[in-house]
Amino acid sequence: MASGKTATTVSAVPPPHAAIHRAVLAIPRGCVASYGEVAARAGLPGRARLVGRVLAAAGEAARLPWHRVLRANGQLAFPPDSAAFREQKRRLAAEGVILRGTRVDLGRHGWQCNLDAELWAP
DNA sequence: ACCGTGACGGTAT
DNA sequence: TATACCGCCACGG
Numbered sequence: 001m002a003s004g005k006t007a008t009t010v011s012a013v014p015p016p017h018a019a020i021h022r023a024v025l026a027i028p029r030g031c032v033a034s035y036g037e038v039a040a041r042a043g044l045p046g047r048a049r050l051v052g053r054v055l056a057a058a059g060e061a062a063r064l065p066w067h068r069v070l071r072a073n074g075q076l077a078f079p080p081d082s083a084a085f086r087e088q089k090r091r092l093a094a095e096g097v098i099l100r101g102t103r104v105d106l107g108r109h110g111w112q113c114n115l116d117a118e119l120w121a122p
Numbered sequence: 123a124c125c126g127t128g129a130c131g132g133t134a135t
Numbered sequence: 136t137a138t139a140c141c142g143c144c145a146c147g148g
Contacts, residue, residue, distance in 0.1 A: 048129095048131055049130050
């Protein structure tokens with residue numbers, strides 16, 4: 001580092017948001033994943049909150065399947081009376097993911113649910 | 123620089 | 136199953 005710039009160690013870690021985008025894109029259609037799962041899969045264990053921030057910052061223009069990301073307990077992360085909540089619920093329903101009460105059945109729609117469906121299918 | 127907030131999560135009660 | 140607590144950390148005031 002010739003110039004007196006802040007060294008920052010040459011190898012710098014890959015931008016967190018990039019890995020997160022990749023992890024979200026990897027969630028199969030009709031399936032869901034928790035913020036924590038996405039974080040872990042992005043190589044950022046324990047950074048669930050960051051996933052939320054990144055998704056919010058990404059916005060619609062990013063074309064990410066953000067609706068497939070929910071809380072670890074199966075609930076949507078938005079207030080039930082918010083527009084965002086309704087939109088997410090609508091998008092999930094369009095993929096066959098329905099809310100059982102206030103939450104999604106993770107056992108049925110969890111990560112890689114398509115594989116499970118294949119095992120159970122006739 | 124301190125502090126509250128939040129698209130969260132794991133554990134204990 | 137539901138609450139309570141605490142850890143986490145980027146941001147904004």
